Amino acid sequence: MVLTIMADNTDYKMHICLLIILVAAAYLRFTGLDWGTDHATGAFHPFHPDETTIIDNSRWVDTDLKKIVAPYGKAPMYILWSVARIAGGLLGIDPFDLSDNTIARSTYRLARTITAMLGLLTVWVVYLIGNRLGDKWVGLLAALFLAFSAGHIQQSHYYTVDVPFAFWLTLSLYLILRMPGAGRAIYIACGVASGLAAGTRLAGVWLGVPFIITHLMEGKGIGQRFKKLLTPEVGCYLLAAFLVTSICEPYLLLDPTHFFAATDVLQMMGSIKVVTGESVYIWTLSDFATTKYLFHITNLLPLSFGTVLTIVSILGAVLFLIKRPGTGIVILSWLLIYFLFIGRLHSKPFRYMIPLLPVLVVMGAWALGYFSDILRKREVPNWIVFIPWVLVALPTVAYGLAFSRIYHLEDSRFAAMKWIQNNIGEGTHVLAERGGYPTSWMVPDDKYNRRLDDATFFITADGGLPYYSQIEFLKGRLEDIEWIVLIRENRMRQFEAVPDIFPIAHQFYKRLGDGSLGFDAVAEFKVAPGLAGLTWDETEVEPTFSAFDHPQVVIYKLREEHDLPATLSHWSYATGQDPALPDLYLDRGLDAYLEKNWEDAYNQFDRALQIKPGLVLGNVLRRAACLKLGRLDEAHAQWKVSSTFPTNKLIQSVSSLYRMGLDTEGGEYVTYTSTQDQQSGHLSRFTATYANIGNRLVNEKRWAAAVNALSQAVSFGDAPADTWFLLAKSQEQIGELGKAWYAIDQAMQLNPEDEAYHVLLMNLGTKLYRQGALVEASAVYLKALQLNPDLVEAALNLGVLELESGRLGEAEKWLRHASEITPKDPQVHLYLGVAYLKSGKQDNAVSAFRRVLELDPDNQQARSALQSLTP
Structure with a gap:
């Protein structure tokens, strides 16, 4: 051309x-x-x-x-x-x-x-x-x-x-x-x-x-x-x-x-x-x-x-x-x-x-x-x-x-930071964002009571928690919050685009933006393209186009006298009653299940799944109803569907079973998936799931259920030390002391330096001793002293145990070791004197009892023993 x-x-x-x-x-x-x-x-x-x-x-x-x-x-x-x-x-x-x-x-x-x-x-x-x-x-x-x-x-x-x-x-x-x-x-x-x-x-x-x-x-x-x-x-x-x-x-x-x-x-x-x-x-x-x-x-x-x-x-x-x-x-x-x-x-x-x-x-x-x-x-x-x-x-x-x-004007984030410094008082409770375009750096935690958002929760919780539980999570994040500082492209624009996929997060940002949550936008900062007095509207542009170098910063303030907890509670209740959401049918199904109306429970759970097919919790609950109805083939098919979901959603859904009080169903589901994984060869498929469920149950002090989940977590091998520790802690709480001793031993082989493990070990030794399991208690104390020879409580308890068992030489050995670690402990010298006395070493016994009285002049047991030896 x-x-x-x-x-x-x-x-x-x-x-x-x-x-x-x-x-x-x-x-x-x-x-x-x-x-x-x-x-x-x-x-x-x-x-x-x-x-x-x-x-x-x-x-x-x-x-x-x-x-x-x-x-x-x-x-x-x-x-x-x-x-x-x-x-x-x-x-x-x-x-x-x-x-x-x-x-x-x-x-x-x-x-x-x-x-x-x-x-x-x-x-x-x-x-x-x-x-x-x-x-x-x-x-x-x-x-x-x-x-x-x-x-x-x-x-x-x-x-x-x-x-x-x-x-x-x-x-x-x-x-x-x-x-x-x-x-x-x-x-x-x-x-x-x-x-x-x-x-x-x-x-x-x-x-x-x-x-x-x-x-x-x-x-x-x-x-x-x-x-x-x-x-x-x-x-x-x-x-x-x-x-x-x-x-x-x-x-x-x-x-x-x-x-x-x-x-x-x-x-x-x-x-x-x-x-x-x-x-x-x-x-x-x-x-x-x-x-x-x-x-x-x-x-x-x-x-x-x-x-x-x-x-x-x-x-x-x-x-x-x-x-x-x-x-x-x-x-x-x-x-x-x-x-x-x-x-x-x-x-x-x-x-x-x-x-x-x-x-x-x-x-x-x-x-x-x-x-x-x-x-x-x-x-x-x-x-x-x-x-x-x-x-x-x-x-x-x-x-x-x-x-x-945009490269010739002050960055909107710096302008927002200066506004925050001039308008939000020190010590104020502020919610800031993390993520790809964070605002947390604008609100330093050494000046403000800053709390960070956790918007990823809505993704991990989706399908595993009822929607009203997600609102309860929001209550915790917003407790005492007076200000919110965000970049629209970071979280708000993203969740605004997915009302059907993440409805609670979508509604949160929608209500925040329109004021119905109780917050007002009191300041906005944005540098937009402009020429000759005209500016380009970037409200709906693809987020990454504006997010990096000219984002929109919005600062919200809670209205005076607004009852935010009441607003959230009302929203939570309305969510549970909304026929367009699965929560209503999950609750109805749970009520029917607890009343042993298995058929109605199945139908309600099925209705919840029709509304949200990707509802892992609904799938798990429907499987439980299938088992009660004797539909074993359908229950197995439901498990296969569940096992295709991401691990984090399984964690949430099985944890929800425990939160609903369905400990037996939660434990059964954990056990069943473990068995199926072993048959299919996927031995580590749910290890992280079990460990995380167990951790949640430990935090809730539901020890028996925790033992169930954590036992599965360690059954595949290569479990981390913390998982063994939590298993031992849970077994100790329900009285399975022998199993707890094995679990804590596994934990300490992987991480012998953790002091929390040592404390649990000592607790186990004491409980075993009180139950009369002297051999096991002795092994626990020896293990503790191998890890830390200066652990005086272990040396003292082992010495006393050997003394009561009649092994006087071993008793003297460990009680002398205890006295070397803590020479000013009168109790150690008292037991050492008793050991000497039983061994016929009267001079050593006299010295020991006199040392007790030097340290504790009012100790009547030592005084009586000394008087009997030196009339």
């Missing part, structure tokens, strides 16, 4: 235009890189958790790569480590000593500078691609669009993977467009760039598709086309891409088990479970209210560069598919593959769009050039030809400038 109306422009003017665009792009990306710094105090806050993950893990590059725990490739960490070490060496500092505020601020700024530079280079590469697929004006227009893309500007202020990934893949696409006729150096450079893309995000391996397509586009027959993939140049590309990817992801081949581990949310498979929705976290709740593929087009793309350019870029993609300009199908293939992948994910953070932007702006610019050519061929005035360009460029540039405003 050549716009002849521009034919008289020289390359010089083109270069000037490109330079101006690049300068503007640089200004928009390099300005405000120290965001997160409170300029009033100089304190730096790393507000972006993904950024922190990469920067923190970069320290391990030269020590142990297995210490790196991140779902991303290591290329960004290698780059930062190299640059930071050079800078640190010149300045004489450790750039990864992030505990030092000044160093942390400098390291983060340095890291963000790298991102900003790669973002700027992406603008330049986009120009090259546009120039190749269209002409220089298409290239300039594409560069302009990306330069002022609000999304690209924002992400260029973070040291996260998305802008670097976008740069490496855009560079790879440009180099692929020069194939297959390019020289070997181009192939090697493309292989390196593709390897760095894959080493940043594994999605970079999909660059192989456009690479293959570009080599199959030329040639007469299919055989001749495939021959183009069997050249030394292609081999150079593949080798370079493989080597670089392997260096950036060494454990992909060397230790696949480590690479694909899922034990942490920051590991590869752990993060995949999150983005696919298999694992539910608070920060993914808003995604339940989105539509796959459509949300990216209607919400995320307009956030990236405005509505107008969104429409034009999509139109350009359609035209690319129809017209296929030159080798444009190459970049179109990347667009389709990447979009088809991210569009189907449950998680839809804004940053996933960044790799699409360079391709989309090229397609949008090409489409504008295409329509301008149509207008030119119709011989319209030249100024009309420019209208499509202006109509798209002006709002795009305006939006980019408006967004950059």
Whole structure:
């Protein structure tokens, strides 16, 4: 495509235009890189958790790569480590000593500078691609669009993977467009760039598709086309891409088990479970209210560069598919593959769009050039030809400038913190948030009676606790609270999106927001994009777009004289009576169950499950009713359904059985699942469940039920010391002293230093002694002295026990040992005197009794014994 109306422009003017665009792009990306710094105090806050993950893990590059725990490739960490070490060496500092505020601020700024530079280079590469697929004006227009893309500007202020990934893949696409006729150096450079893309995000391996397509586009027959993939140049590309990817992801081949581990949310498979929705976290709740593929087009793309350019870029993609300009199908293939992948994910953070932007702006610019050519061929005035360009460029540039405003104003969090300091008195009870975008740091616990939220409770409790129990939990969190400080994107926006999945949490934030809970919003702080007095409304934008660098902080105050406990109690009662919720039918079923009306109980529990199919507690209760009705096959089927639920929900549901007073059913369920697991070979499937249930029951002092659960927990082997200890404690309380002695012995083998274990051991020895179990008591005291030879109580009790058993030599040994530990204890010397006396050692006995009287002149037992020995 050549716009002849521009034919008289020289390359010089083109270069000037490109330079101006690049300068503007640089200004928009390099300005405000120290965001997160409170300029009033100089304190730096790393507000972006993904950024922190990469920067923190970069320290391990030269020590142990297995210490790196991140779902991303290591290329960004290698780059930062190299640059930071050079800078640190010149300045004489450790750039990864992030505990030092000044160093942390400098390291983060340095890291963000790298991102900003790669973002700027992406603008330049986009120009090259546009120039190749269209002409220089298409290239300039594409560069302009990306330069002022609000999304690209924002992400260029973070040291996260998305802008670097976008740069490496855009560079790879440009180099692929020069194939297959390019020289070997181009192939090697493309292989390196593709390897760095894959080493940043594994999605970079999909660059192989456009690479293959570009080599199959030329040639007469299919055989001749495939021959183009069997050249030394292609081999150079593949080798370079493989080597670089392997260096950036060494454990992909060397230790696949480590690479694909899922034990942490920051590991590869752990993060995949999150983005696919298999694992539910608070920060993914808003995604339940989105539509796959459509949300990216209607919400995320307009956030990236405005509505107008969104429409034009999509139109350009359609035209690319129809017209296929030159080798444009190459970049179109990347667009389709990447979009088809991210569009189907449950998680839809804004940053996933960044790799699409360079391709989309090229397609949008090409489409504008295409329509301008149509207008030119119709011989319209030249100024009309420019209208499509202006109509798209002006709002795009305006939006980019408006967004950059957030880096020139005070951060909303710092403004909120100052307001808190000036308006909330010391010692006041304040509820603050933890999470990805916390407010806890705004409310220091050395100045306020701060309590932290525990919003994850609603996720772990879902399905395992009745809804009114969740409100009771809220009562505890809100007790005495006068103020609430939150960031809307952190918890409120997330739970507002899931009224049917987490109704109590949803209602809590809804009632908090509308004032019906008794709190009023007394202060709000928000920095919004703005230009020429106009501001962009971000009320409903995707949360991660605003949460990191310009969130909305809201401060609520409890109204004077408002009875918050009464409000919560009324809400709890209404929840229990709501026919649209399962609680009403759970309670009815429980009443019927306790009255031994098994059929009615079954029907009520079944009704609860119809309302909420994922109600684990309802499933467990219905199984109990099945057992009472003799429906054993159905009961077994119910257990199979229950065993598929997450462990934390099983913990909650079985604990609910105990809370309802169904100790027998709770214990039976624990035992049954244990038996089934042993038959299926999953010996540790419920170990954590049993241990946690036992811990809850110990806290409630329900010792017999605790013994049941904890016995199952240790039955699989490899139980931790604390589980054995709790089992011993529970067995001691119900009088199973012999079993308790075995359990505490197991605990001390695993952790011999814990003083609580020693105390329980001594208690066991005393109870065994009182019951006449002298052999067992003696073994307990010997074990205690092996662990701590200076335990005077054990030495004394063992000496007395041996004395009463007639083993006088052993009695003297341990009583002398006790006297050496505590020479001023008259009781020890008294028993020692008795031992001497029974052994016929009268002189030693006299000395011992005299020592007793020196320490305790009123001791009549020693005085009487001494008088009988010295008349």
